[in-house]
Amino acid sequence: MKKILVLFWTFFKIGSFTFGGGFAMIPLIEREIVDKKKWISQNDMIDILTISQSFPGAVAVNSAIFIGRRVGGYTGALSALLGVILPSFLIIILVARVFTYISDIGAVKAALKGISSAVIALLIITAIRVGKAGIKDKIGPFITIIALLLLLAAGIHPIYVVMLGIVLGLTRYGIKIIRKKKK
């Protein structure tokens, strides 16, 4: 029972500070769940992030459900999910009621500029972690560059680029099988 509450509170904290999309929350998850609680390993975290990105839904929500399930079963999944969306829910209801035009206040804009600048640093850290864990040969960087060009220059939707990665992975598996049979 204690674990379930801790899961909720951990993801409540993560949900409260996830600015700029799900990827920026990886350093937070790493600190809270990998370093402090030691519930999952860093490699597991990268795998969960990879899988969460490959399926529909917000990355933050998907990874919360995944980690919750891994740590505390189905109740764990539910409590992590509630934890990660409750801050958004409360803040949005408050904003919708009180400050619909809050975006025009200069100080708020400046605070968000500062936060976004820190978010870029969080994203760089996430990229370093994923790069270290996921790219171990010469083909990896090549796939990353091709994917980046498809996303940025050709403007192709992320899901198709992820599908390309899946196809490449399955091709690698297929080649291995064929080689084994030849032997």
Next chain:
Amino acid sequence: MKIGLFSFGGGYGMIPLIGREIAVHNWLTGQEFVNIISISEMTPGPIAVNTATFIGYKAGGIPGGILATTGVVLPSLILILSISFFLSRFQNQPIIKDTLYGIRPVVLALIIQAAIFVSKSTLFKEGMNIKAMLNLNAIGYLLEFINPITIAITVISLVTLLFTRIHPILVILAAGAIGVALHFIGVL
């Protein structure tokens, strides 16, 4: 509900989907919709969840907000639970390992894309035109538009996160506070 199922690849992919559904049901005006998206970007949490909560609240009060939030996360819950059940059994199968091997470099590309997206609106001043950079004086043009203050905050945050044990939440809070402080002395 329908939207949650189709929001592959992060919140931005689903904005056109939401737009279409709203027009069909006549929930909001176009201007209200644009405001909601900019607020969802500014507040913490996934953009998809924020937008759904906001629209649900505007369309049907707090019960509407709860229903819309549930609707947008329910497909994720069902999908991820079934996948994690499947994966915990087959995680060490070579086929899963090879598939992950193919996706990881792509996820790295998506993270870099997200970093570039945030950098564009944060580290550079408004009105920068990528096409104008194609002329001979590209570096001079770039220097004219960079925002040294936000770049400094990014660098300081990065150094702090890499070389100290300071919690990432504190770094985010400090960066926000520095932004407000700089605003009041008239720099940002």
